[in-house]
Amino acid sequence: MASLGVRPLLGAASDPGAQVLAADGAPNPWFDPSYVTDNWHTIVGHLGQHVRLTVGAVLLGTLLALPLALLARRTRLLSGPVLGLSSVVYTIPSLAMFAFLAPLTGPLSATTVLIGLTLYTLVILVRNFLAGLQAVPDDVREAARGMGYGPARLFLRVDLPLALPAFMAGLRIATVSTVALVTVGVITGNGGLGQLIVGGFNANFYRAEIVTGAVGCVLLALLADVLLAGVERALTPWTRARA
Amino acid sequence: MSAVGDAVVYLNDPLTWTRRGGVLDLLGEHLAISAAAVVAAAALALPAGVLLGRSGRGAGGIVVLSNVSRAVPTLALLTVFAVTPIGFSDAATIVALAVFAVPPMLTNTFVGFREVDRDVREAARAMGMSRGQLLRRVEFPLALPLVATGVRTAAVQVVATATLAALVGGGGLGRIINLGFGQQDLGQIIAGAVLVAALALLTELVLVLVSWAVTPGPRRLPLLGVRGGPAGQPEPTASGVPL
Numbered sequence: 407m408a409s410l411g412v413r414p415l416l417g418a419a420s421d422p423g424a425q426v427l428a429a430d431g432a433p434n435p436w437f438d439p440s441y442v443t444d445n446w447h448t449i450v451g452h453l454g455q456h457v458r459l460t461v462g463a464v465l466l467g468t469l470l471a472l473p474l475a476l477l478a479r480r481t482r483l484l485s486g487p488v489l490g491l492s493s494v495v496y497t498i499p500s501l502a503m504f505a506f507l508a509p510l511t512g513p514l515s516a517t518t519v520l521i522g523l524t525l526y527t528l529v530i531l532v533r534n535f536l537a538g539l540q541a542v543p544d545d546v547r548e549a550a551r552g553m554g555y556g557p558a559r560l561f562l563r564v565d566l567p568l569a570l571p572a573f574m575a576g577l578r579i580a581t582v583s584t585v586a587l588v589t590v591g592v593i594t595g596n597g598g599l600g601q602l603i604v605g606g607f608n609a610n611f612y613r614a615e616i617v618t619g620a621v622g623c624v625l626l627a628l629l630a631d632v633l634l635a636g637v638e639r640a641l642t643p644w645t646r647a648r649a
Numbered sequence: 650m651s652a653v654g655d656a657v658v659y660l661n662d663p664l665t666w667t668r669r670g671g672v673l674d675l676l677g678e679h680l681a682i683s684a685a686a687v688v689a690a691a692a693l694a695l696p697a698g699v700l701l702g703r704s705g706r707g708a709g710g711i712v713v714l715s716n717v718s719r720a721v722p723t724l725a726l727l728t729v730f731a732v733t734p735i736g737f738s739d740a741a742t743i744v745a746l747a748v749f750a751v752p753p754m755l756t757n758t759f760v761g762f763r764e765v766d767r768d769v770r771e772a773a774r775a776m777g778m779s780r781g782q783l784l785r786r787v788e789f790p791l792a793l794p795l796v797a798t799g800v801r802t803a804a805v806q807v808v809a810t811a812t813l814a815a816l817v818g819g820g821g822l823g824r825i826i827n828l829g830f831g832q833q834d835l836g837q838i839i840a841g842a843v844l845v846a847a848l849a850l851l852t853e854l855v856l857v858l859v860s861w862a863v864t865p866g867p868r869r870l871p872l873l874g875v876r877g878g879p880a881g882q883p884e885p886t887a888s889g890v891p892l
Contacts, residue, residue: 434732497853498846499809501816505826505842509652509835579719586722592816593830603728607817611732620725627720 437621438614445615449602453622455516456598459591460584460630462520467527467580474528475535476561485536492529500526500590508594519591526587527580534576538569571645574638578631585627589619599623655836656843665840672825672844678739679821679848683808685743690750690803695796698758703788705763715752723749723810728817742814742821749810750803757799761792790865797860801853808852812845822848 442449478485498506503522511517542565550564566573589600597604599619606615639646659665666672701707726748730741765788773787815823825841828834 494850497805497809497849499812499849501812501823501826502842502845502849505829505838506846508830508838513830513833513835513838582716582720586720589722589724590813590816592724593827600722600724603722603725604816607728607731611737613732616725616728616732620722620729623722623725624720631720 434611434613436613437617441614442618449599449618449622452597452599452601452619453626455596456585456588456600456623456626459516459520459523459588459596459598460581460626463523463527463584464577464581466520466524467531468577470524471528471531471535474532475539478532478536479539488532488536492532495525495529500587501593504590504593514595516591516594516596518594519588519596523584523587523591527584530580530583531576534572534579535569538572538576539565541572542568567642567644570642571638574634574641578634578638581630581634582627585623585630589623599626652835652839655834656839659836659840660843672822675820675822675824676844676848679808679811679823682739682742682746682814682819682821683804683811686746686807686811687750687800687804689743690747690807691754691800693747694751694754694799694803695758698755698796698799699762699784701755702759702762702792703784708759708763711752711756711759715756718749718752724813724816727814727819731817731819737818739820742811742819746807746811750807753802753806754796754799757795757802758792761795761799762788764795765791794860794864797864801856801860804856805849805853809845809849 474488478488500522503525504518507518507521511521546568547560547564550560555563588598589603591597592600592604595601599622602615602619602622606612606617606619609615664671701711723745726745727742730745731737733741735741735744769787769791770783773783778786811821812823812826814821815827822841822845825844826838827841829837829839829841
């Protein structure tokens with residue numbers, strides 16, 4: 407009798423038409439305010455890590471990219487390899503990048519993610535910084551030198567203001583793409599909001615958690631972009647003089 | 650470095666490659682998913698790019714689209730499509746990858762067709778060409794280099810991001826890295842990274858050669874072509890972000 411009772415159940419499970427995803431069994435809303443309020447501290451924790459990794463990578467990338475771009479501008483001999491190497495780094499998928507770094511910095515450490523992200527921002531920033539510096543007219547630099555500007559003053563008073571729009575454009579691209587890339591850090595357990603995306607996926611396809619993570623990433627990227635656009639506006643008042 | 654040694658041992662084992670679910674199987678799966686995504690995206694983006702480019706309208710929309718797509722993490726879309734009714738399958742991966750392949754193709758096709766010289770168009774009309782002939786014999790050959798760049802950028806991006814599918818249970822070469830991290834096996838992590846990075850670089854190389862071969866007009870050797878033009882100029886229409 408008992409075996410008979412079991413039979414229809416087995417039949418239902420092996421029938422492909424009747425298969426149901428676990429996701430369809432329980433209510434699984436796309437967004438759930440109570441998830442956000444109940445898990446506020448977890449979300450804020452991941453958000454904090456996301457912001458720290460992004461800011462760290464962009465800052466480190468800027469600090470390294472500026473001298474490299476200045477060096478590369480001096481001679482074609484240097485700019486060729488710098489650009490060639492940077493396009494190779496571009497092409498390496500982020501997951502592979504983190505994997506390459508894992509034996510050096512530990513497969514479960516946030517440093518792995520930070521270094522990987524820094525390499526990517528470095529590549530974007532060097533290209534944009536170099537483009538900005540190369541667009542500074544030679545006549546202008548010549549004139550400044552003729553007026554007795556030393557190298558430091560030449561950079562601060564002539565190169566930097568003229569190249570600033572290109573610098574900021576590079577910073578914005580680097581920041582926005584870094585915010586998106588942090589999620590891949592989930593492979594090391596340090597993915598910021600990416601932890602929510604993959605965590606929700608692993609928690610039986612829990613949509614509210616996935617969507618919270620995904621929407622959080624996009625909002626963070628947009629917020630960072632708007633902030634940097636504001637900074638750019640504040641730093642370059644002369645570009646609006648005509649309008 | 651014992652990790653590198655382990656990686657060599659792993660890659661040198663014929664069974665690693667030929668067993669069921671081994672490297673060759675995963676590679677086949679990876680390429681099939683990537684090809685499907687690129688074809689699907691091209692079917693949508695190329696005609697749309699041609700139409701918009703010829704009419705010269707929609708530039709603002711395309712810029713917004715490519716900027717927004719930069720802010721959305723690939724991982725988020727891969728996960729979100731897997732929990733929609735499409736279900737947890739290769740189809741979800743293909744749809745997510747195709748979504749990211751559309752912006753580079755659309756932008757490049759749009760720019761390629763928009764930038765066709767107005768005088769050339771007019772001359773062709775004056776010679777009695779119909780709109781169809783104009784498209785096939787004048788505009789298409791002139792736009793081809795940029796269109797090819799768009800397809801190449803998108804394809805390399807798809808091959809690179811297909812590795813992320815492994816983070817949410819999908820197939821492809823990313824699985825080796827994911828498994829390596831799961832087992833804290835540094836050798837396997839490195840081996841996976843080498844395979845994934847090599848595939849991405851190889852795809853780029855092959856597609857550069859292909860687009861060089863199909864582009865009409867005077868030819869420069871593809872890999873030397875970088876030297877021409879101002880160094881440090883970021884490619885205006887490539888997606889220009891790490892993957």
